[in-house]
Amino acid sequence: MTIEIKALSKHYKNQVVVDQLTLSIEKGELFALLGQNAAGKTTTIKMLCGLLTPTSGDAILEGESIVFSQTAVKKIINISPQETAVAPNLTVQENLLLMGQIYGDSKQIAQQHAVAQMDLFGLTSVKEKRAKVLSGGYLRRLSVAMAMMSKPQILFLDEPTLGMDVRARRDLWRILLQIKGDVTIVVTTHYLEEIEMLANRVGIMNQGKLCALGTVQQLIDETGKPTLTEVFLELTKEVLH
Numbered sequence: 261m262t263i264e265i266k267a268l269s270k271h272y273k274n275q276v277v278v279d280q281l282t283l284s285i286e287k288g289e290l291f292a293l294l295g296q297n298a299a300g301k302t303t304t305i306k307m308l309c310g311l312l313t314p315t316s317g318d319a320i321l322e323g324e325s326i327v328f329s330q331t332a333v334k335k336i337i338n339i340s341p342q343e344t345a346v347a348p349n350l351t352v353q354e355n356l357l358l359m360g361q362i363y364g365d366s367k368q369i370a371q372q373h374a375v376a377q378m379d380l381f382g383l384t385s386v387k388e389k390r391a392k393v394l395s396g397g398y399l400r401r402l403s404v405a406m407a408m409m410s411k412p413q414i415l416f417l418d419e420p421t422l423g424m425d426v427r428a429r430r431d432l433w434r435i436l437l438q439i440k441g442d443v444t445i446v447v448t449t450h451y452l453e454e455i456e457m458l459a460n461r462v463g464i465m466n467q468g469k470l471c472a473l474g475t476v477q478q479l480i481d482e483t484g485k486p487t488l489t490e491v492f493l494e495l496t497k498e499v500l501h
């Protein structure tokens with residue numbers, strides 16, 4: 261297992277935002293964490309990345325605990341958060357180089373790696389453009405490419421296709437499909453049709469709890485619903501109505 265989440269919880273005062281979450285994610289999987297707004301997805305990802313301290317529980321990432329070995333965990337993971345960490349006045353290329361050098365690469369190695377990422381993410385044609393003039397689709401691709409500059413074993417993507425048009429979303433998913441296998445990818449999204457086609461497994465969160473886990477086909481078989489969207493609506497219906 262690459263990720264073993266063990267009774268992970270986050271409380272804010274009286275509110276339980278993530279409630280005893282327990283699940284395992286295999287190496288190389290593209291795993292989708294689903295749930296309606298406020299289900300606790302971002303909070304979970306932030307805890308796994310060391311950006312938030314759990315109230316209780318733990319998660320073991322490639323053998324390292326997020327509670328006891330945060331520095332080791334940070335070396336093997338990276339995140340493209342909802343709020344992108346792109347420097348607006350730097351060019352695409354400069355953003356990637358900066359990220360490589362922050363993670364300890366020499367300028368030459370960072371350059372080589374940046375060229376490879378720009379190629380993979382379709383950013384070569386805009387490499388001299390400042391990030392602030394990029395469209396939303398390019399900006400998000402740059403954000404994910406920047407996360408890849410640290411050569412993570414585990415990549416967390418929080419709503420990577422939010423606000424993108426159909427083509428931009430498809431382009432990013434194609435890239436993620438190329439990366440998965442080498443990298444374990446944990447993604448949150450509200451675009452269930454894409455997940456149906458692309459994710460190896462999904463976990464559905466509802467009010468901080470994991471209420472379903474499996475392949476899309478397993479969830480469809482278990483619930484007798486025809487699509488992942490119908491499964492999702494069924495499992496989260498108390499809150500929706």
Ligand SMILES: Nc1ncnc2c1ncn2[C@@H]1O[C@H](COP(=O)(O)OP(=O)(O)OP(=O)(O)O)[C@@H](O)[C@H]1O
Pocket residue numbers: 272277295296297298299300301302303304
């Ligand atoms: N710092 C905080 N203090 C108090 N409550 C918080 C804090 N951060 C998040 N929450 C609450 O935790 C709950 C879960 O938020 P979270 O962002 O994890 O949900 P989500 O599943 O990612 O939702 P979305 O799909 O809208 O991104 C929400 O009710 C939110 O208001």
